[in-house]
Amino acid sequence: MRAVITGGAGFLGSHLCDKLLEHGWDVLCVDNLITGADQNIAHLAGNEHFRVQRHDVSSYIDVPGPVDYVLHFASPASPVDYLKFPIPTLKVGALGTHNSLGLALAKKAEFFLASTSECYGDPLVSPQPENYWGNVNPIGPRGVYDEAKRYAEAMTMAYHRAHGLDTHIVRIFNTYGPRMRLNDGRALPNFIYQALTGQPITVYGDGAQTRSFCYVTDLIEGIYRLMQSSEHEPVNIGNPQEITILEFAERVKALTGSKSAIEFKPLPQDDPKRRCPDITKAKRLLNWEPKVGLNEGLRLTLDYFQKQIERVPAGS
Ligand code: NAD
Numbered sequence: 001m002r003a004v005i006t007g008g009a010g011f012l013g014s015h016l017c018d019k020l021l022e023h024g025w026d027v028l029c030v031d032n033l034i035t036g037a038d039q040n041i042a043h044l045a046g047n048e049h050f051r052v053q054r055h056d057v058s059s060y061i062d063v064p065g066p067v068d069y070v071l072h073f074a075s076p077a078s079p080v081d082y083l084k085f086p087i088p089t090l091k092v093g094a095l096g097t098h099n100s101l102g103l104a105l106a107k108k109a110e111f112f113l114a115s116t117s118e119c120y121g122d123p124l125v126s127p128q129p130e131n132y133w134g135n136v137n138p139i140g141p142r143g144v145y146d147e148a149k150r151y152a153e154a155m156t157m158a159y160h161r162a163h164g165l166d167t168h169i170v171r172i173f174n175t176y177g178p179r180m181r182l183n184d185g186r187a188l189p190n191f192i193y194q195a196l197t198g199q200p201i202t203v204y205g206d207g208a209q210t211r212s213f214c215y216v217t218d219l220i221e222g223i224y225r226l227m228q229s230s231e232h233e234p235v236n237i238g239n240p241q242e243i244t245i246l247e248f249a250e251r252v253k254a255l256t257g258s259k260s261a262i263e264f265k266p267l268p269q270d271d272p273k274r275r276c277p278d279i280t281k282a283k284r285l286l287n288w289e290p291k292v293g294l295n296e297g298l299r300l301t302l303d304y305f306q307k308q309i310e311r312v313p314a315g316s
């Protein structure tokens, strides 16, 4: 089996490369490194089953030879990243998804879309089931990501219905673990970096907004099961253990033994107030549920970040 993974040099894409290689696949990673890093796949150099093509998938994707599966993971994912790259984010969600679907169709391959809980926007229903249509501000700053992903889902379903393409869509909820960028601006790397370096831990708003954090190995297992299922409509994969951002900051502080103060900063526009996956569908269809609790996952991630901080000089 040969897979093309767009965004394979990113945080999640690189773990997916590892997973498929472990299961005996050949993997071609296609990435333009806009938010990814060579370092995430450096351990795969020399593996004869792994290849890398540096390419922007918002332009036509040319892959010689047979392909069995196209997994489209390319997209800036952190709010700081997609606010910095609004147009590339819209393009990779729209044109990148179209090109990836076109590649799958041409190769008679299966297709898998990495979608997001952001499709639910600032949800009026919690926890969010897949049949909730969401509450998205299309013209707000986060719209560049949310609407790109909603378009990507629509385009994927259209290829399934119009061309009979075998497609799958995962709606990923906040996921964390080794290979997240220390400076990607998401709450988890920010809090860990701030706690480990004694800087104030920056909580946006009053910290009453919630998130539900899933450890990366759990997510990748859910994705692997969904890849092999016959489900075509979106499936939530995430950890339903919901926590307020203030409690989360306190948890990171306690686990690191940090003396950092907690500092409140303005809440970004359209920041979702609640986010928690309803995983009934994943449990029923995939017999999947997360296994790694927050404290255990945070300890594993802390080890990684500690080593990164030793490698990277403070402030860079
Ligand atoms: P990431 O930024 O670490 O990885 C994204 C990768 O895509 C990077 O390597 C980047 O260089 C690459 N990329 C972006 N635009 C590209 C383009 N035009 N052409 C080629 N490569 C391109 O982010 P991540 O957290 O690993 O997210 C991966 C996917 O999962 C994204 O599609 C994201 O929307 C989705 N997702 C992630 C989360 C999460 O919690 N991490 C949550 C929901 C959805």
Ligand code: UDP
Binding pocket: 078, 079, 080, 174, 185, 186, 187, 188, 190, 191, 202, 203, 204, 205, 209, 211, 245, 267, 268, 271, 272
């Ligand atoms: N957040 C925070 N401090 C930070 C970074 C983020 O309080 O330094 C908040 C952010 O406003 C949001 C939550 O933490 O309410 C999660 O943000 P993140 O960027 O991780 O991802 P999101 O879930 O919003 O996509």
